[in-house]
Amino acid sequence: MTTLASPDRSIRKGGQAKRHGRGLTGLLLVSAPVMLLGWLIIYPIFNAIGRTLFVKGDAGVRFGFDSYHQFLTDGYSLSNLWLTLWVTAVCAALLMATCLPLALYLRFAKSRVAALVQGLALFPMFVPSVILAYALIRTIGPNGAVDLVLNAVGLPKINSPYLTPWGPIIGLVWDNIPLTTLMLVAGLGGVSDNAVEAARDAGARHFALLRHIILPQIGNAMLVVLSFTVLSIFSAFTLPYVLGPASPEMMGPFMQRTFSQVLDTRMAVTQAVITFIICAGFGAFYVRSIAKNREARR
């Protein structure tokens, strides 16, 4: 019960135990997933990049950036990419705005209501997105449940987000609440009650507490949360497909359509590579923050 016991200490111990011996067993254990990763992910990445750069023509194999040039000069493709980036940014901002207060509440509340709130916050995790999409059509869709209620009390109908970019945004935010909240709560676990209480004793108000005590300690967790949500929203398919507008499309449905309807596999792969490069940028953020974390703990 020493007040200074921070989670860091136990992790340091675990790290030292790992370094002593059993190195080979560790390598063997990790070799299976690494091999799977190489076969199912690393190889396809290079295969895809190769297929976009090298084209088999009548005069042998030809090298060229023409498919990338075609994508980057095609206004239609670019507007799809912008929409995807915009939806991702809006979703990430909305997720932070809803999940941070939620996570703070779950971290510091001690009441029984908190358990109920936690259950509710995790509920979306167990709802498949197709079900969610149709449920949203029936509730906030045109003449849906919300409209019926509003109509019953004599209010005008809502401007339904169905078939506009806001349709998938609402769905994606709802769908990503559990994971975001969980990761933020985990990050907040590192903030000790004592530090908070000490600051309170020193007269810190709520906002000052958040800004000077809590946020500096969960910066890393927030970065991880952001990169995770960006990655999952960027590649979203079902919700933009069912709830979104016909045009502009998000990259997920756009790639699928280029592949299976337009039958332009090379362009579909090019779109995938461009999407991948953007996502890899956010992935790098995540890897960097993890590496920094490790370094700091050593």
Next chain:
Amino acid sequence: MTSQISRRGLLKTAALSSATLAMPRIALAADGFVNVYTGSDSNISDFWTNVILPGFRAVNADAKVRVVDAGDGAGLRAIADRAMAALGTSNDPQVDLFEAYTPDQTAGSIDAGLWVNFAEANVDGWGRVNPAAKQTDFDLPYRGSQVLLAYDATRVSAEDAPKTWDEMTAWIHANPGQFIYNRPDKGGSGGNFVRRAIHEANGRDPMKFTLANYSDAYAAETLPGAWGILNALAPSLYEGGSYSSGNTQSIQLLAQGVVTMTPVWSDQVLQALNMGVLPETTGLVQLQDLALCGGFSRITVPTNASHQDVAMQLVNYVLSEEVQSKIITELGGFPGVSWDHVDAALREKYKDVIPASIPTFPGGDWDAAINDGWYRYVAPGISRG
């Protein structure tokens, strides 16, 4: 120490036994089942499982037939690619019959001899197949459906329901926000609405478009007119140019009273009416100047199928009067055979709705050109940017 060894031993045995358990699963493909692949909606796979296969037992009591849902056309294409790759090798393509597939979707497959030629294969029913529905000798049209306009009859009277494209255009502009059609690649009801606009822009002559006459230049000449027509409609459509993401979603919007009129598949709307999804007060109308396109679902059989004999028995059975009549009564579709070859009582009952001809639009390269063109030139619209 001993406990550790025994634990390892246990793990080893577990791994071995699970491997042996997995083996018969891998070998399942050669288990004597006849594989029927479908990419259609669940009402079709249900029809195969609950109507066709039980009846087929009277023909061949020993055959074990399995209906596999490939999801959609792209799923079927992947299976056809597998059959194509297995052609000329001793590998089992693990597919014996495609429920709705056309040979043109796998490039070069006809020339390579991947498909059974029904005209030469001694299929009893081939002569009964509706000549208007035939496309090649390698695909067998066994059920048809047409696209109609469905409308809320409490808001539009039967006399006011549009009977021509011009009347429909006038109605849409007079009732802004009350019409929607789905994206052409996401379902045939919207897809054939778009194709009807292409017919409208090209003198209402379906003969102008064939599987063989596609070229980029010809498409560039014939399609932009349709984009103009559809763009002109857009501001008066639901939400000033929104397009639903499938056949079902259009029906849902009609059912929720959000729109008053939408194109629908005949079989799907009849089913929706039977199930009460759409109210009794739903009206159906077909354009009289030129009908909205319909389509036939075509069976194909790969020549390297390991159970080709059973697949051909199945083909014969599907063309029998028994199944063809049930396509009308149970499925709400049209028979693939000429109407003379269905139950006489049914023919009498449906004589008013039997279309004299269902215009069709060829697939092949046209599909990609139409769908992508629509996304580029119509979907972005003017008002919604």
